[in-house]
Amino acid sequence: xxxxxxxxxxxxxxxxxxxxxxxxxxxxxxxxxxxxxxxxxxxxxxxxxxxxxxxxxxxxxxxxxxxxxxxxxxxxxxxxxxxxxxxxxxxxxxxxxxxxxxxxxxxxxxxxxxxxxxxxxxxxxxxxxxxxxxxxxxxxxxxxxxxxxxxxxxxxxxxxxxxxxxxxxxxxxxxxxxxxxxxxxxxxxxxxxxxxxxxxxxxxxxxxxxxxxxxxxxxxxxxxxxxxxxxxxxxxxxxxxxxxxxxxxxxxxxxxxxxxxxxxxxxxxxxxxxxxxxxxxxxxxxxxxxxxxxxxxxxxxxxxxxxxxxxxxxxxxxxxxxxxxxxxxxxxxxxxxxxxxxxxxxxxxxxxxxxxxxxxxxxxxxxxxxxxxxxxxxxxxxxxxxxxxxxxxxxxx
Numbered sequence: 001x002x003x004x005x006x007x008x009x010x011x012x013x014x015x016x017x018x019x020x021x022x023x024x025x026x027x028x029x030x031x032x033x034x035x036x037x038x039x040x041x042x043x044x045x046x047x048x049x050x051x052x053x054x055x056x057x058x059x060x061x062x063x064x065x066x067x068x069x070x071x072x073x074x075x076x077x078x079x080x081x082x083x084x085x086x087x088x089x090x091x092x093x094x095x096x097x098x099x100x101x102x103x104x105x106x107x108x109x110x111x112x113x114x115x116x117x118x119x120x121x122x123x124x125x126x127x128x129x130x131x132x133x134x135x136x137x138x139x140x141x142x143x144x145x146x147x148x149x150x151x152x153x154x155x156x157x158x159x160x161x162x163x164x165x166x167x168x169x170x171x172x173x174x175x176x177x178x179x180x181x182x183x184x185x186x187x188x189x190x191x192x193x194x195x196x197x198x199x200x201x202x203x204x205x206x207x208x209x210x211x212x213x214x215x216x217x218x219x220x221x222x223x224x225x226x227x228x229x230x231x232x233x234x235x236x237x238x239x240x241x242x243x244x245x246x247x248x249x250x251x252x253x254x255x256x257x258x259x260x261x262x263x264x265x266x267x268x269x270x271x272x273x274x275x276x277x278x279x280x281x282x283x284x285x286x287x288x289x290x291x292x293x294x295x296x297x298x299x300x301x302x303x304x305x306x307x308x309x310x311x312x313x314x315x316x317x318x319x320x321x322x323x324x325x326x327x328x329x330x331x332x333x334x335x336x337x338x339x340x341x342x343x344x345x346x347x348x349x350x351x352x353x354x355x356x357x358x359x360x361x362x363x364x365x366x367x368x369x370x371x372x373x374x375x376x377x378x379x380x381x382x383x384x385x386x387x388x389x390x391x392x393x394x395x396x397x
Contacts, residue, residue, distance in 0.1 A: 011037075011054040012081040013061065015073070020044045022072055024128055024142065028172055030070035034060035036101065036173050037086065038143030039128070050143075052086055052094070088244050092209055093148050095237040101128075101147050102168035105154065106136040109162035113137045116159065124150035138168060185218075185239045186261035189229040193255075196222070198307045198329040201229055204256070209245050212238070214282055219332040220307070230261060234331070282334050283327045283359035286341070286351070287320035295324045297350060301341065302326045306333020325359055334358065 018027065024039060027047055035056035040048040051057040057080070064078075093099035103121070105113060112134045114120075121127060121139050125146020131138045141147040147167065154165045189201070198220055206212050218232040233239040246258035286298050295313050302308055307329040314323045328334045341348055341356050 010080040010082055011051045011057045012083045013049050013057055014079045014081050015047045016045065016077045016079065018045045018047060018076050019072060026072065030073055032060060032063040032067060033172055038145060048081065050083065090144060091244060092241050094144065095241045098167050099144050099148050100167045100170040100173060101141045101144050102170050103139045103147050103150050104166055104168040106164045108164055114159055121150055124153060184260050185233045185236050187231045187239055187243060188259050188261050189231065190227065190257045191255055192227045192229055199309055205242060209241065215331050217330045219330045281359050282331055283325055284334050284337050285323060285325050285357050285359045287323040287355045289322040289324060289354060294350065295322065298324055299326065301348065302337055305337040306330060
């Protein structure tokens with residue numbers, strides 16, 4: 001088997017001179033795992049495999065060379081094929097929605113899987129395999145693009161109302177390589193328009209990335225004199241996606257430039273990460289307030305922890321009494337406010353009889369439980385000990 005010289009930044013391989021009777025599933029069973037983006041049959045004797053990036057294509061080739069040659073592929077040749085970078089829409093779906101080539105459908109309404117599922121799936125793109133029983137089905141597409149299209153179509157179809165439709169694990173695709181501890185999570189936006197606000201900045205980000213959850217933004221801080229904004233994300237993959245979005249002009253940049261921050265990544269405390277994992281949102285709820293004046297006091301205190309983008313007041317709740325909900329621009333401001341107000345009653349004695357919690361996130365499964373009750377004793381030192389450590393400019397008090 002021959003392998004042509006690698007094309008610079010090529011993320012596609014083409015297998016040629018395959019047996020005409022060889023099916024895609026048979027060919028894949030003879031190949032090592034890889035970070036596949038798409039598999040494209042070409043004619044009767046060729047098969048193109050597209051990878052998520054050129055490094056994945058190189059690693060796949062190296063592994064393939066080390067494996068014994070399968071009889072079905074003994075006469076095949078491999079060529080690298082020039083290809084551009086992965087489209088930002090696909091990168092976004094993979095990073096923010098865990099997109100794969102596999103779609104799983106399960107019944108949650110005691111009904112069998114519709115017989116039309118296989119035909120509906122084929123309309124979205126070529127399929128490698130389809131498995132189904134009465135209450136669940138697994139569809140393996142040949143490309144992530146087709147799977148993304150199928151997911152969106154099936155979820156909006158009335159035929160599948162009441163069914164769970166979600167991305168499944170691709171057994172033929174390696175788990176993405178974990179990011180090292182020093183991976184970058186901070187971006188710097190420069191040349192911001194005068195008077196730019198947090199909401200305007202978030203709209204710019206989400207204009208090209210509608211799947212971007214604001215809870216993935218750890219903190220935002222403005223440098224008005226320098227027309228800059230520093231954005232710190234919880235995960236490196238999200239920072240990378242936003243960076244690529246700006247670079248490919250998929251985000252409404254309006255002349256704004258993006259670059260990586262030179263500062264070292266800020267550590268993420270275990271308590272903050274756990275809060276996000278179990279459903280923390282950017283909204284803090286304080287209940288059992290006594291009057292409007294106390295609500296105003298809460299709002300004033302909240303603004304000392306970060307940018308408040310909105311708030312609402314409910315004067316009559318049968319279970320929780322008077323309640324105020326305060327939405328921050330980022331998850332860290334919310335976390336810090338709850339940590340301090342919820343535990344440091346010595347500093348906020350007028351809020352000692354209130355309940356403080358994260359509001360339910362619309363993007364998560366579970367809501368957070370309240371962090372303290374009326375009987376909790378002051379824990380000033382503990383609050384300081386558990387506060388988020390950070391060297392990021394947005395977190396300097």
